[in-house]
Amino acid sequence: MHLEELRWFVVLAETEHVTEAAAELGVSQPTLSRALTRIEQKAGVALFDRVGRRLHLNEYGRIMLEHARRSISEVQAAMDRIAALRDPDTGRVRLAFLHSLANWYVPEQLRRFRETAPKIQFDLFQGAAHEIARSIVDGGSDIAITSPRPDPADFSWHRLYVERLCLAVPVGHRLAARTRVNLSAAADEPFVALEKPFGLRQLTDELWTDAGIDPQIVFEASEIPTMEGLVAAGFGVAVVPVPRDGTDARVVHVPLSNSQAKREVGLAWRRDRPLAPPSQRFADFLIEG
Template sequence: MNLEELQWFVVLAETEHVTEAAAELGVSQPTLSRALTRVEQKAGAPLFDRVGRRLHLNEYGRIMLEHARRSIAEIQAALDRIAALRDPDTGRVRLAFLHSLANWYVPEQLRRFREAAPKIAFDLFQGAAHEIAESILDGGSDVAITSPRPDPTAFVWHRLYVERLCLAVPVGHRFAARARVSLSAAADEPFVVLEKPFGLRLLTDDLWAEVGISPEIVFEASEIPTMEGLVAAGFGVAVVPVPREGSESRVVHVPLSNSRAKREVGLAWRRDRQLAPPTERFVQFLIGT
């Protein structure tokens, strides 16, 4: 099977509908169906279960999709590296980053880097830590700005900075006037947290375990702003990073006194893959700042 057929298969696997996939790809339905037949013949097994007009990716298809995405990503990485060698000031960086870094750190670093290398383009992916790790391993992203540190056997890691964690409380809360507070002092408080397996949730769970508490969880959110909004509304308290100076907030941030109440933010990329020149340039730029 050729690269185009793999790309068509990925689109079909994502839509699970021949008509929709054909329209997205700009090919006829018979052409797409014939391509799928060739891919399945090469695989030696059906990749979809047919249910009426819909297709449902089966166990064989999920295996093929995983490797098809990686193959496409590897070919694109090769093309990017060749293009970068021909002209080191051009190329693309596929960058993944956390939601919580999207409103200040990442945009600021991208702005500064693009002043130095305006011809290097970016493909951006924003997600949770586990989604970012998957994107790097699948080849969808080249490098990530993430936290906590991913599996050291699979990823190279370089720490960029460390931020303290704090307890977000409503205005007028009993902790609001304190200079700092121990997490154990909030054992009886209801907590608003991130869903598992978000990185900040894993850090929070570790901190609870360290001090031997198991607080009531009143809501599991998917973003930190949602957490702080519910804290402001009086639903509970939350463990969040200390906000940067000048940022607006409707809650009071009380630093946690626990020694491990911090979040390490860093760069991560696949240990078994050499970075393309534009990505290496971006990595060295961030490390040097």
């Protein structure tokens, strides 16, 4: 089947509506419907369940969608690599990174890199560790700055730096005056935590287990600023990375003395796919510091 038809199928699968998909693609509804018929004939099975005028992607369609996205991504990656080989100072890097690195590390590295390679462009994806890993596997991103280290069987990895974790407590808390604290000292405290399967939540779960803590979790957040805000409001305490700047004056960050209270941040990319020249150049830049 043609690559263009695969692109049409992806849009149709995302909208689940022929009229909306045709408008977005700038093609007629009959043209799109005929393309879908050809794809389903080649697949040998219906990819959507028809309910009235709407379409609902079925289990066969979800398989096709996964591989269609991957095929489109592979062709785009090939085009990017060819373009980069023709002119190594241009090209595109599809970079994924953690939410918690968005306000300091990633912008600073992008600024520094663009001073040396101003013609290289970036497609950026910001997400949680599990979303980043899926983006790399599916081909939506080429390289990621993430934590913790993803599965070594599927990903190559280079550590960039290690940051310590701390206990965030509200001003006036009984542990706020400590210079360091073992997490076990907060065993009876209510905790604010990230949702599963965020990478920081995975590390926090491991720390709780090592400290023998069965935590009372009062709220599961989707980002660290929300955790900090709830700590400031007195809802509980939280395990967070040691802040770099712009900290909330209502929150005290007490370094944790636990030996495993640290987060390794590094570069990850697919083990079975060589990086395109622009991505390799960016990776080398970060690794060299």
